[in-house]
Amino acid sequence: MTISKIRYLGGWEVYFEKKELTIDFLSTHGVDLIGFKFFKEVQSALEFEIEGKKLIKGYKHRKDERELKWENIELPIEDWEDHKVFLLEKDPNGIHRVGGSIPKDLQLPTHPDLTSPFQYIGTLDCTDPYFKWINIDKLHIVFPLYEPNAGIYLDYSNPLNPTIIETVDFFAESYKDFQVEYSQVNFKTTPVLDVNKYKKGDALVCGVPLWYQFPHVPKCPISNSPMRFICSIKSDKQIRVVNNEDATVTDNILIFGDMSHLMLFYNPVTKIMFANIEP
Structure with missing residues (x-):
């Protein structure tokens, strides 16, 4: 039975x-x-x-x-893994950060069709037990923020020199050679799923993606297996551009698309990350 x-x-x-x-x-x-x-x-x-x-x-x-x-x-499968949902919560003493200056030895990716550079978004400290599975010491998150695209696969075999591994369709010219710096906000991981803090923008969801449009679970281009969700980074009016004196960029805050989210997925074996702005 x-x-x-x-x-x-x-x-x-x-x-x-x-x-x-x-x-x-x-x-x-x-x-x-x-x-x-x-x-x-x-x-x-x-x-x-x-x-x-x-x-x-x-x-x-x-x-x-x-x-x-x-x-x-x-159902097509009988069993699957239950993933632990946790939050990255704003905390001045947290070991993770969004914004701040680019780490000293980090080399930003380049691409011959790129008309505006990759931007430094932040860093996850993977000595944190919640991110230990990522299998590198620090994950420096970079993305061509001002260059519309359909998502980027990056190889983190060298965590200080991530490289594009797939052909990328870039759609428009934007801010050539301008490197944005954002005000730094630190985060800590917590298992306490505070709904109010999440809704207010004081916490980011990790472990399981929360979609607002059609879900897209990327497959690793090397292993062809579904990639594991890291977290999503929200657009944030409290994280401001700090080096825009000549108004090179029109946005003075950290913004992804139309106040959307940057979705991050990773394969710890191949060390491939996929980053995409959810429309």
Whole structure:
């Protein structure tokens, strides 16, 4: 006799008619009960009653609402990992940072079609147990912020010299050779999932992606396996451009697209990171 079990997922964007996308979603968005409660408060979350590979009933939760969405659906996989949801919370004594001056020995990536340079966004200290899996000492986050693109794969085999490994389509000229510096804000990791701090912009979600548009779980171009989510960095009006005296850039704050998020994924074996602004 097959025993039913309850599984939880952060988010709601699962499309069972698309097998590969379903596998990617299940593999990336599995959470424990604590993560489930956080997601249903800030956006939506799913509760699955499963027997073997069959979804007996699937419910979508949003705050106190519970809606039956699916019954008797065959799942493409029987089991998947539950990921720990945690936050990067603003703290002046935190060991992680967004903004600040570029680390002394960091070489920014270049590309022959680039019309504006990569910008330094911040650094995660991977001696923190929450980021130990990244398998390097420090992850320096860089991105061509003023060059519209569809996402960047970077090789961090040398963490101080990340390089572009895929052909990139750049779409527009922007601020050639201008290196932005942002005011520095430090962060600490915390397992306390404070919904109010997240909504106010004082914390960043880590461990499981929270999408506002269609989900896109990237595959590592070397291993072809789904990449693991690191965190998303929000646009932040409190993080300001500090070297824009001649108004070279029109934005005076850290902004991704239209006040959106920079989504970060990583493969610790191949040391490939994918960074993309969610539209």
